[in-house]
Amino acid sequence: MSQEHNEELTQARRKVSLLEEEDKAELASMQNLREEAEAQAWKDYNDINDKNRDVLAVNIEKGLENKAEFTKFTRELTAQNLERSNKAKDLQEKKNQLENKMIE
Secondary structure, three states: OOHHHHHHHHHHHHHHHHHHHHHHHHHHHHHHHHHHHHHHHHHHHHHHHHHHHHHHHHHHHHHHHHHHHHHHHHHHHHHHHHHHHHHHHHHHHHHHHHHHHHHO
16 A cells, blocks of 8 residues: 555544544533423423322312301301291191190
């Protein structure tokens, strides 16, 4: 081989080596960008989950409070209806007694 041919071959090898290094650097950069994007996506996902969990907890708490209020209201209403029914029964009995006394 001639000296000129050896130099061309050496230069070609250097170019290939430089291109390989550039490819490795670019690949590492792309890998780093992908990892950063993946890490950010997981962070965003976790933030959304945490926010949804907090909103759900608040809504559950409000629901339980509303249920307790509703239960209290229905119990009071049932008690009032029972009292009203008992008073109506008493009045009817008194009316019947008065009618019976008037007939006698």
